[in-house]
Amino acid sequence: MLEIKVLDPGTIALKGRLDASKAEEALVLFKKLNGPLIADFKELDYISSAGISVIIETHRRLAGSGHAFRLINMQPRVRNVFFYSGLDRVLTIE
Amino acid sequence: MERRFARDVGSLAAIFDFVTEFAARQGLTEDQRYEVDLILEELFTNLVKYSSQRIEQIAIGLERSGPRLTLVMRDFDAEEFDPTRHRPKGNGGGEAALKSGGRGLALIRKFADEVRYDYRDRNGTITVTKRLDR
Numbered sequence: 001m002l003e004i005k006v007l008d009p010g011t012i013a014l015k016g017r018l019d020a021s022k023a024e025e026a027l028v029l030f031k032k033l034n035g036p037l038i039a040d041f042k043e044l045d046y047i048s049s050a051g052i053s054v055i056i057e058t059h060r061r062l063a064g065s066g067h068a069f070r071l072i073n074m075q076p077r078v079r080n081v082f083f084y085s086g087l088d089r090v091l092t093i094e
Numbered sequence: 095m096e097r098r099f100a101r102d103v104g105s106l107a108a109i110f111d112f113v114t115e116f117a118a119r120q121g122l123t124e125d126q127r128y129e130v131d132l133i134l135e136e137l138f139t140n141l142v143k144y145s146s147q148r149i150e151q152i153a154i155g156l157e158r159s160g161p162r163l164t165l166v167m168r169d170f171d172a173e174e175f176d177p178t179r180h181r182p183k184g185n186g187g188g189e190a191a192l193k194s195g196g197r198g199l200a201l202i203r204k205f206a207d208e209v210r211y212d213y214r215d216r217n218g219t220i221t222v223t224k225r226l227d228r
Contacts, residue, residue, distance in 0.1 A: 017110075019135055020103045048132055048198070050139065086191035
């Protein structure tokens with residue numbers, strides 16, 4: 001189960017699991033978002049490399065337009081996946 | 095415990111349910127369950143994406159012996175696909191970490207203690223060992 005709520009034009013909240021079966025659906029939604037973006041991971045329980053690819057693609061797209069993409073409130077297990085992928089020093093994780 | 099799953103990423107929900115059942119029986123922690131989910135997803139999606147095959151199911155086995163957890167994934171009548179031969183990209187951070195490819199295998203190596211691959215009679219078997227006491 002994955003839920004992505006657009007809280008306002010600049011903030012989204014992710015809930016559930018972002019795995020390979022949900023990555024395409026998530027990418028379609030992320031592509032609709034432009035401008036500076038904050039993604040609240042507070043209720044995201046699981047992410048895999050497929051989910052990370054969605055985040056990276058969004059980071060690249062927004063950075064290419066000069067916009068910030070901030071990832072906030074990650075649970076430790078989810079944060080570890082970013083850390084072990086070497087992304088904690090490339091993405092803005094708060 | 096062993097079960098077979100359709101060769102489709104849509105099977106992931108059933109695979110995670112399988113892990114949840116196993117984790118409850120074996121008393122795995124939430125951290126351990128997360129890592130098992132992740133290892134199985136990365137291996138399974140690699141087989142779905144890269145292994146050409148005729149048999150439409152992949153078998154997954156989970157077994158615990160004391161502090162040792164063994165995950166076995168069997169692919170039948172398949173071309174050889176050895177995940178241990180694929181070198182993951184470095185995860186030293188920086189822009190290199192943004193490149194796609196190999197990220198899943200790097201995560202498997204991070205969370206698993208040993209990954210072995212055996213291929214005979216057109217059947218591939220990936221065996222992952224994970225110690226639970228560290």
